[in-house]
Amino acid sequence: MKRIGFLTSGGDCQSLNATMRGVAKTLYQAYSDVEIYGILEGYKGLIYGNYRLMEPKDFSGILTEGGTIIGTSRQPFKHMRTPDENGLDKVEAMKKNYRKWKLDCLVILGGNGTHKTANLLWEEGCNVVTLPKTIDNDIWGTDITFGFQSAVNIATNAIDCIHTTAASHGRVFIVEVMGHKVGWLTLHAGIAGGADIILLPEIPYDINSVVKALDKRTKEGKRFSILAVAEGAISKEDAALSKKELKAKKKNNPFPSISYQVGQEIQERTGQEVRITVPGHTQRGGEPSPYDRVISSRLGSAAARLIIEGKYGNMVGFRNNEIVPVPLEKVAGKLKMVDPNAAIIQEAKGLGICFGD
Numbered sequence: 001m002k003r004i005g006f007l008t009s010g011g012d013c014q015s016l017n018a019t020m021r022g023v024a025k026t027l028y029q030a031y032s033d034v035e036i037y038g039i040l041e042g043y044k045g046l047i048y049g050n051y052r053l054m055e056p057k058d059f060s061g062i063l064t065e066g067g068t069i070i071g072t073s074r075q076p077f078k079h080m081r082t083p084d085e086n087g088l089d090k091v092e093a094m095k096k097n098y099r100k101w102k103l104d105c106l107v108i109l110g111g112n113g114t115h116k117t118a119n120l121l122w123e124e125g126c127n128v129v130t131l132p133k134t135i136d137n138d139i140w141g142t143d144i145t146f147g148f149q150s151a152v153n154i155a156t157n158a159i160d161c162i163h164t165t166a167a168s169h170g171r172v173f174i175v176e177v178m179g180h181k182v183g184w185l186t187l188h189a190g191i192a193g194g195a196d197i198i199l200l201p202e203i204p205y206d207i208n209s210v211v212k213a214l215d216k217r218t219k220e221g222k223r224f225s226i227l228a229v230a231e232g233a234i235s236k237e238d239a240a241l242s243k244k245e246l247k248a249k250k251k252n253n254p255f256p257s258i259s260y261q262v263g264q265e266i267q268e269r270t271g272q273e274v275r276i277t278v279p280g281h282t283q284r285g286g287e288p289s290p291y292d293r294v295i296s297s298r299l300g301s302a303a304a305r306l307i308i309e310g311k312y313g314n315m316v317g318f319r320n321n322e323i324v325p326v327p328l329e330k331v332a333g334k335l336k337m338v339d340p341n342a343a344i345i346q347e348a349k350g351l352g353i354c355f356g357d
């Protein structure tokens with residue numbers, strides 16, 4: 001008898017169910033006696049002992065279903081070693097439930113924070129295999145995370161829709177794209193949507209360069225401009241501040257997000273009418289794209305293979321078109337950022353896209 005615990009943690013994305021289906025189907029094919037414990041609401045379920053015994057039928061019909069059938073929650077890694085309000089040691093509680101349920105392995109689907117806790121559990125003696133989930137595509141050790149392409153589709157669609165109205169009105173439009181501290185989603189959606197200006201956290205912007213690019217377009221007779229702005233975009237001025245100084249500055253910042261600040265500056269400096277669109281969590285919702293369904297099924301199947309072969313302590317990564325195991329200790333605590341000198345940036349610049357640098 002094999003007993004495997006499934007756990008989805010952190011912000012959701014479109015392809016979590018497709019990935020779990022990939023793992024489950026492969027396990028059911030390989031073993032005649034496998035029990036899957038659906039650990040509810042991420043690490044919370046592992047801490048407090050909440051699970052649902054899954055059946056093969058639970059994994060049918062979910063390939064196209066967004067969200068996660070076992071729920072998720074954010075349990076910040078930095079608080080994992082802090083006892084809960086009743087004094088419960090969370091790490092000990094997780095280990096206890098792992099042993100109580102006689103699990104052979106935990107399959108953990110999550111992003112950066114999730115991977116830190118997964119690595120901790122592995123170091124504490126639990127067998128763990130992880131899968132790289134996030135629309136942000138910022139997990140170290142894999143070229144692609146599942147959820148990313150689906151989110152690119154949605155953010156691109158938002159820019160596409162803005163295009164027609166921007167053209168009619170002759171305005172400047174800003175579309176603010178998710179991605180936390182990295183710019184992958186904005187970069188890809190920005191290029192795919194034909195944005196004129198793309199602002200990323202990895203390339204701090206100078207508002208003068210942005211204004212210059214807008215003026216150039218006006219002189220060329222272009223009636224509208226579209227900016228794809230990452231939620232984590234930052235000005236050169238702010239990027240030069242220390243963490244403490246930036247925190248203090250943000251306290252007095254009247255803008256709900258960076259796009260509103262950029263928008264006001266553009267309006268004041270150019271006199272052009274500016275509108276802002278924030279697609280927000282729609283970028284994480286709905287069904288997975290066909291690309292994500294394929295990559296999720298492949299990664300899921302490969303994760304099951306690692307379990308079958310007893311190769312624990314790994315994330316299933318996708319590098320140079322190959323699925324590879326990546327040791328958890330290498331993944332945990334690192335962020336995969338956009339390289340400002342990468343070919344894709346140079347090519348985008350070649351197309352005339354301004355990055356505000």
Ligand code: F6P
Pocket residue numbers: 011074111134135136178179180231284
């Ligand atoms: O990590 C995925 C993500 O959607 C980020 O792009 C975004 O910054 C964050 O999660 C939003 O988190 P929450 O859903 O907790 O508001």
